[in-house]
Amino acid sequence: MIKKINSSDLRVGMYIHELDCDWLTHPFLKNQFKISNDAQIEKIVDTGIHNVYIDTDKGLDVPDAPTEEEVREALQQEMIDLVTAEQPVIIHATRDEEIQRAHAIKGRAQALVRNVMADARLGRAVEAEQIDHVVENITESILRNSGAILGLLTIKNKDDYTFLHCVSVCALLVAFCRTLNIDADTTRQAGMGGLLHDTGKALVPDSVLNKPGKLTDEEFDLIKRHPRDGYEILLRSPEIGPIPLDITLHHHERMDGNGYPDKLPPEKIQNLVRMSSIVDVYDAITSDRSYHRGMPATDALRKLHEWSSFHFDPKLVQAFIRCVGIYPVGTLVKLESGRLGIVIEQNDASLLQPKLTVVFNAKTGNRVEPYELDLSRPMGSGGADRILNHEDPAKWKIDTTPFITA
Numbered sequence: 001m002i003k004k005i006n007s008s009d010l011r012v013g014m015y016i017h018e019l020d021c022d023w024l025t026h027p028f029l030k031n032q033f034k035i036s037n038d039a040q041i042e043k044i045v046d047t048g049i050h051n052v053y054i055d056t057d058k059g060l061d062v063p064d065a066p067t068e069e070e071v072r073e074a075l076q077q078e079m080i081d082l083v084t085a086e087q088p089v090i091i092h093a094t095r096d097e098e099i100q101r102a103h104a105i106k107g108r109a110q111a112l113v114r115n116v117m118a119d120a121r122l123g124r125a126v127e128a129e130q131i132d133h134v135v136e137n138i139t140e141s142i143l144r145n146s147g148a149i150l151g152l153l154t155i156k157n158k159d160d161y162t163f164l165h166c167v168s169v170c171a172l173l174v175a176f177c178r179t180l181n182i183d184a185d186t187t188r189q190a191g192m193g194g195l196l197h198d199t200g201k202a203l204v205p206d207s208v209l210n211k212p213g214k215l216t217d218e219e220f221d222l223i224k225r226h227p228r229d230g231y232e233i234l235l236r237s238p239e240i241g242p243i244p245l246d247i248t249l250h251h252h253e254r255m256d257g258n259g260y261p262d263k264l265p266p267e268k269i270q271n272l273v274r275m276s277s278i279v280d281v282y283d284a285i286t287s288d289r290s291y292h293r294g295m296p297a298t299d300a301l302r303k304l305h306e307w308s309s310f311h312f313d314p315k316l317v318q319a320f321i322r323c324v325g326i327y328p329v330g331t332l333v334k335l336e337s338g339r340l341g342i343v344i345e346q347n348d349a350s351l352l353q354p355k356l357t358v359v360f361n362a363k364t365g366n367r368v369e370p371y372e373l374d375l376s377r378p379m380g381s382g383g384a385d386r387i388l389n390h391e392d393p394a395k396w397k398i399d400t401t402p403f404i405t406a
Contacts, residue, residue, distance in 0.1 A: 001056045002068035007049055010041045015059030019044070020051040021307065022281045030214065034059055048258025050310045075302045079326050082318050083351040095345045098141060098148035099406070105137045106152050109167040110160065113195060117163070120202035120233045128192075128239035135191035138167075139174050146175045147345045151329035151404045154297070156287050162201055162209065165283055170194035172279040172324070179323040186243070190272050193247030196240070197276060200230030200248070224260050227252055243272055251276045256310040274313045278304060278320050297328040298390040325351040330404045332393045336386045338363035340396060342403045347376045352387065357403045360396060370403070
């Protein structure tokens with residue numbers, strides 16, 4: 001049985017099933033291992049990991065600890081309560097109207113980040129005017145229909161991950177700012193910070209950046225240099241303002257003071273930096289990489305909610321969940337009727353009733369001719385069904401990509 005316990009309750013003889021933190025945080029070579037000495041426990045605690053999941057079939061138990069399923073169900077209900085508390089922003093253009101523009105914006109933004117990284121390696125300054133123009137394009141797309149470009153950006157080629165991750169963080173951060181009604185100029189500055197936040201990775205060798213396995217302590221230390229390296233690169237461009245600089249330098253800081261590079265206490269972490277850290281981790285853990293498979297977006301949001309007890313600002317995590325919805329664009333969901341559908345657009349009245357493309361009937365085990373379904377509509381109008389849960393597309397051998405990109 002898998003249970004969640006506080007790290008202070010760890011004992012030699014317990015079996016770690018999962019270190020309850022994002023993969024960027026811990027330095028362990030394995031995610032699952034048996035505790036064989038007190039030094040391992042000390043390392044877990046010193047790393048700032050407050051909770052872990054243990055496998056009681058493979059090691060010692062904590063009798064009164066909650067099971068993984070109990071924790072998951074409680075977190076899921078909390079998320080449902082969050083998105084029914086407030087309504088999302090209103091969509092101003094349909095997905096069909098926005099998708100082709102979003103394709104073009106994504107391509108231009110990806111090319112720009114690639115050029116920024118190349119210039120950084122050569123010691124050249126960043127051209128802020130070009131960055132500003134791309135952020136403006138992304139912002140306009142978000143304002144028209146955020147689901148179009150955010151859905152596109154869930155699809156990343158592993159070789160281009162670093163570039164597309166920066167574009168994703170930019171778009172998500174802009175959408176996040178919009179949800180919080182942050183003014184246009186501050187939103188633009190935050191978007192620039194998102195687009196440039198990983199500039200320092202230009203100085204990390206590709207062999208380390210794309211290593212198909214867990215990093216050694218030395219390699220992890222090298223990766224942890226990228227926020228300060230990026231900050232120093234951006235200082236060469238006087239047009240880059242304090243907000244992008246702060247996001248670049250501090251997006252790996254954590255609310256419990258265990259982040260890097262400065263181990264800032266929470267009162268020293270600015271609001272936009274707190275937001276960027278949430279967005280950065282969300283995009284990272286939902287993306288396929290050479291060394292780990294991305295988790296479904298709904299699971300990632302649940303993890304962020306869980307980690308907000310220590311690592312993130314809880315109120316901002318709640319706002320981010322409302323921003324993207326429990327079932328973000330691209331999520332495969334199972335309906336009460338047994339149908340499987342891919343979320344293609346959020347509903348402006350209820351985040352629990354998005355628009356879907358139905359592609360499969362789980363009751364018959366057969367694919368169906370794809371058709372759209374708006375869950376907010378009543379019976380007889382293409383609706384009257386309810387989401388039971390999200391599903392792993394691999395389990396059903398469904399490729400969601402064509403329905404997100406077309």
